[in-house]
Amino acid sequence: MADVVELASKAKINLTLAITGRAENGYHLLDMLMQNVELSDTVRIEKADGIRVETNLFYLPTDRRNIAYKMAERFFAETGIRGGAAIRITKRIPVAAGLAGGSGNGGAVLRGLNRLYETGLSLEEMQKLAFPVGSDIPFCLAGGAARVRGMGERVEPVKGLPPCTVLLVKPVFGIATEAAYKAFDRIIPARTPDTEGMLSALERGDLDDVGRLLCNHLEQTARSDYPEIGEIEETMRRHGAVGASMSGSGPTVFGIFRDRRTAEKAASLLKKRWHDVFCVSPEASGTFS
Ligand code: ATP
Numbered sequence: 001m002a003d004v005v006e007l008a009s010k011a012k013i014n015l016t017l018a019i020t021g022r023a024e025n026g027y028h029l030l031d032m033l034m035q036n037v038e039l040s041d042t043v044r045i046e047k048a049d050g051i052r053v054e055t056n057l058f059y060l061p062t063d064r065r066n067i068a069y070k071m072a073e074r075f076f077a078e079t080g081i082r083g084g085a086a087i088r089i090t091k092r093i094p095v096a097a098g099l100a101g102g103s104g105n106g107g108a109v110l111r112g113l114n115r116l117y118e119t120g121l122s123l124e125e126m127q128k129l130a131f132p133v134g135s136d137i138p139f140c141l142a143g144g145a146a147r148v149r150g151m152g153e154r155v156e157p158v159k160g161l162p163p164c165t166v167l168l169v170k171p172v173f174g175i176a177t178e179a180a181y182k183a184f185d186r187i188i189p190a191r192t193p194d195t196e197g198m199l200s201a202l203e204r205g206d207l208d209d210v211g212r213l214l215c216n217h218l219e220q221t222a223r224s225d226y227p228e229i230g231e232i233e234e235t236m237r238r239h240g241a242v243g244a245s246m247s248g249s250g251p252t253v254f255g256i257f258r259d260r261r262t263a264e265k266a267a268s269l270l271k272k273r274w275h276d277v278f279c280v281s282p283e284a285s286g287t288f289s
Helices: 067-079 101-116 123-130 137-142 177-185 195-204 207-213 219-225 227-238 260-270
Strands: 004-022 028-047 051-055 085-090 145-150 154-157 165-170 243-246 253-257 276-280
Touching (some): 004 101, 004 137, 004 207, 004 243, 028 101, 028 165, 067 101, 067 123, 085 101, 101 123, 101 137, 123 137, 137 145, 137 154, 165 260, 177 219, 195 207, 207 253, 219 243, 227 253, 253 260, 260 276
Parallel strands (some): 051 085
Antiparallel strands (some): 028 085, 165 253, 165 276, 243 253
């Protein structure tokens, strides 16, 4: 059996994000449609003594504050396996962006350790084990496209985006996830995501309806704090996007385009102002194997 595994840890976008209530512990209850896209970090894991994490970004913590470290620690504690892991993460997904970069790394570490140590955990078992480490990790473990409910623990695969190009722009400012949810509690949302409508648009492969129905409850306050979010979306729409929205708690904005050339033209325009701009395809299938 190999002593090393290398996995791709994919970014996600939110086609919808609805806040549907509050759990007893005060956490927000969600109903989201998430879609992986072909922008990924690489996670390499080697059997070792103890847990070590290194990344190509000097400002990321490599100790217990790193989600990859936390995940490895939980894996060994929960399985009772006496082992260790040297984890090397090559980041390409922007950090603190609403793209589940960190959560994806957590998911990749668990999938990798499950393989390296031949623990044979099923997808459901891994999702249960990972949820306390990060609420987006159950989705990241499944991958592809899914409806995600509760606090992130209920993940059902759904039909993903039809062939298209997704243009991602990560503005330089950051939005703290907790503050974004708190800000939502103080407003009356102008629009509410139509999750069922989006599911039906995906089933029909109707890209115009998908574009029209993109909606994120966290966007309204983000846009009023940072008008750049609305401006990026407007630029995308003016240059051929069927729709544009914000991913997760932001600040990444994405637009959906029918064809790559139109998306690339819009990308070259947006690159004049923003540094983190990516043209990617949606990921067709889940990551679990
Ligand atoms: P999510 O929080 O759902 O994973 P996100 O895009 O909103 O997605 P991340 O990129 O995960 O945010 O980063 C959020 C915070 O987590 C950052 O402040 C970062 O320092 C910390 N973090 C810990 N481990 C990692 C990791 N492996 N990759 C990226 N960020 C990490």
